[in-house]
Amino acid sequence: MAGVYLTTTEFLDDAKSAAKDRGMPGLRMVALPADKYYRARASHEELMPVANATFSTIVDDLVRPLTAEETKPEQAQKQLERANIKVTGKDFLDASEKVNELFLDNHWGDGLPIVPPTPALVKAMLAGTKRSPEEVLGQVPPKQGTATVEKIAINAVMAGAKPEYLPVILAAMDGFTDKHYDTTHFMASTGSFTPVVIVDGPIAQELNVNSGIGMLGHGWRANSTIGRAIRLSLLNLGQTWPAVNDMALTGRLESYTFYTFAEDTAKSPWEPYNVSQGFQAGDSTVTVASSGNPSIFGGGAVAPWTGQGVIDQIAARIQSGGVVWPHAETHIIVLHPDCAVDLASRGYTRKSLQEYLYDKTRVPYERLAGPTMFGSQNEVEFIKAEIADGRIRPDRAQVFLDALKPGGRVPVVQSPDDFHIVVAGGSPGYDLLFTYPGTNWAHQTKKVTGATLTKEGR
Amino acid sequence: MKRRANWALVAAFAAASLCLASAAAAQVTLEVMNPRGEIPPPKTLGITPRGAELAGKKIVLIDNGKYGASNFLEVVADMLKQKYPSVTIVMYPKPSAQTITDLPKWYPTVKQQGDLFVFGVGD
Numbered sequence: 001m002a003g004v005y006l007t008t009t010e011f012l013d014d015a016k017s018a019a020k021d022r023g024m025p026g027l028r029m030v031a032l033p034a035d036k037y038y039r040a041r042a043s044h045e046e047l048m049p050v051a052n053a054t055f056s057t058i059v060d061d062l063v064r065p066l067t068a069e070e071t072k073p074e075q076a077q078k079q080l081e082r083a084n085i086k087v088t089g090k091d092f093l094d095a096s097e098k099v100n101e102l103f104l105d106n107h108w109g110d111g112l113p114i115v116p117p118t119p120a121l122v123k124a125m126l127a128g129t130k131r132s133p134e135e136v137l138g139q140v141p142p143k144q145g146t147a148t149v150e151k152i153a154i155n156a157v158m159a160g161a162k163p164e165y166l167p168v169i170l171a172a173m174d175g176f177t178d179k180h181y182d183t184t185h186f187m188a189s190t191g192s193f194t195p196v197v198i199v200d201g202p203i204a205q206e207l208n209v210n211s212g213i214g215m216l217g218h219g220w221r222a223n224s225t226i227g228r229a230i231r232l233s234l235l236n237l238g239q240t241w242p243a244v245n246d247m248a249l250t251g252r253l254e255s256y257t258f259y260t261f262a263e264d265t266a267k268s269p270w271e272p273y274n275v276s277q278g279f280q281a282g283d284s285t286v287t288v289a290s291s292g293n294p295s296i297f298g299g300g301a302v303a304p305w306t307g308q309g310v311i312d313q314i315a316a317r318i319q320s321g322g323v324v325w326p327h328a329e330t331h332i333i334v335l336h337p338d339c340a341v342d343l344a345s346r347g348y349t350r351k352s353l354q355e356y357l358y359d360k361t362r363v364p365y366e367r368l369a370g371p372t373m374f375g376s377q378n379e380v381e382f383i384k385a386e387i388a389d390g391r392i393r394p395d396r397a398q399v400f401l402d403a404l405k406p407g408g409r410v411p412v413v414q415s416p417d418d419f420h421i422v423v424a425g426g427s428p429g430y431d432l433l434f435t436y437p438g439t440n441w442a443h444q445t446k447k448v449t450g451a452t453l454t455k456e457g458r
Numbered sequence: 459m460k461r462r463a464n465w466a467l468v469a470a471f472a473a474a475s476l477c478l479a480s481a482a483a484a485q486v487t488l489e490v491m492n493p494r495g496e497i498p499p500p501k502t503l504g505i506t507p508r509g510a511e512l513a514g515k516k517i518v519l520i521d522n523g524k525y526g527a528s529n530f531l532e533v534v535a536d537m538l539k540q541k542y543p544s545v546t547i548v549m550y551p552k553p554s555a556q557t558i559t560d561l562p563k564w565y566p567t568v569k570q571q572g573d574l575f576v577f578g579v580g581d
Binding site for chain 1: 484485486487488489490491492493494495496497498499500501502503504505506507508509510511512517518525526527529530532533534537538553563564568569573574575576577578579580581
């Protein structure tokens with residue numbers, strides 16, 4: 001079917017890149033002037049000048065005969081990324097500086113100094129895993145670069161990671177390359193989403209991954225370099241760059257290391273989070289999940305708080321949010337140990353807490369009558385379309401249908417399991433809510449395997 | 459005098475050569491590995507041929523759900539109707555503003571709606 005794709009001038013390069021990645025380099029596009037369109041889009045009257053300026057181009061793209069190149073474009077060739085690079089300097093410092101300049105000029109770095117990934121260092125890194133260097137984990141969007149164990153090891157060296165961290169980094173990448181994880185959205189979206197990386201099980205302690213005070217901050221090599229290795233792997237394997245095809249408008253708040261921390265299973269009153277996800281007690285795992293910026297709850301060291309108060313504040317925040325995408329919302333709630341213990345003393349298990357949140361966050365039907373924040377379709381019609389399209393699971397569909405009437409209360413998640421409760425933080429501490437209003441495929445937990453330098457994760 | 463000058467020149471040349479050799483010996487070459495993923499090339503397709511004119515065509519305007527897109531497409535719809543009275547406009551909004559790949563059942567239905575499409579506004 002012939003047609004034309006409308007975008008804005010700020011997104012034209014991104015759109016062309018995406019079209020080429022999907023095998024349609026000739027897709028006709030019209031770019032609306034960004035400086036005029038975004039300010040004018042609230043009304044027809046204000047949009048008239050923008051439409052007048054672009055109308056003839058839109059029509060022309062709909063009728064103009066194809067060129068030979070548009071009819072039969074040149075087939076894309078495999079982009080080889082195998083050759084090593086030699087860089088010479090007057091001394092080691094100079095050579096190292098030149099490597100850093102080269103990598104950043106090529107968009108192969110994150111702006112911080114990297115450890116030059118020499119073959120010797122990469123070989124040493126690969127000694128941390130039994131997995132074959134040639135093993136393919138999957139493809140990384142947006143450009144669908146192939147993630148191999150060796151390529152990830154190269155990025156891990158650049159990040160300054162130790163070889164014993166590699167199995168954890170690989171488990172995280174297993175998550176991001178899983179076909180049920182929508183990595184494209186957080187890598188490219190204007191929403192500046194940042195992954196959460198949660199190390200669980202005994203390997204967390206063995207590698208000294210921080211789960212206490214300062215767990216989202218600096219100072220722990222494991223947290224910082226595991227997170228950075230994952231970040232560099234996604235950047236380089238997916239071949240993404242700000243304002244080219246990574247359109248995070250403000251940039252991610254934790255762009256260099258993501259939110260990387262460990263669960264404190266020793267202080268948790270409940271089973272480890274990974275056991276609640278179906279793993280065996282004693283397994284070491286990594287959970288990756290996309291997220292917006294976290295919200296902070298509780299009183300910390302300065303104000304009184306109770307576990308019930310914290311949970312009710314979290315529920316109120318979720319319920320009052322402006323978007324209801326019940327097929328999509330995922331919430332990760334990180335309770336500091338004292339809060340978890342307080343809730344357990346009130347009789348909550350992880351499961352009963354999930355059910356409590358599920359019930360408390362339901363949105364009154366009457367609130368859904370207006371248009372969605374995006375378009376003209378109202379929320380009720382939107383949810384019904386999601387059910388018809390199978391994007392709300394068939395086993396949960398009736399729950400939503402029953403709620404879509406006056407007096408009904410519509411869930412914000414597909415099931416209570418979409419509230420993920422993890423125990424981490426110090427004493428005193430705060431509690432965190434990580435929310436992702438994206439697609440429902442934004443959460444994976446993978447087992448750490450193949451470790452050679454640690455007791456755990458083998 | 460001339461012989462002394464010659465020896466001085468030879469000595470200067472030898473000294474310069476020694477310095478260059480030392481500098482060359484001190485140079486460091488780092489061999490580093492490429493961190494990028496290889497990209498399997500997608501099958502590349504041409505785009506659909508156009509008819510010569512819009513007259514009598516059914517044009518499907520697809521609102522992708524982003525804020526402002528429906529307004530812009532409605533303005534375009536009015537302009538199309540004014541300038542090309544014989545066209546038929548079909549407003550066919552995308553079900554949600556979310557990931558473009560997440561609607562495998564919906565995209566094939568677009569083709570059934572008309573002859574041409576305008577999709578927007580991507581951002």
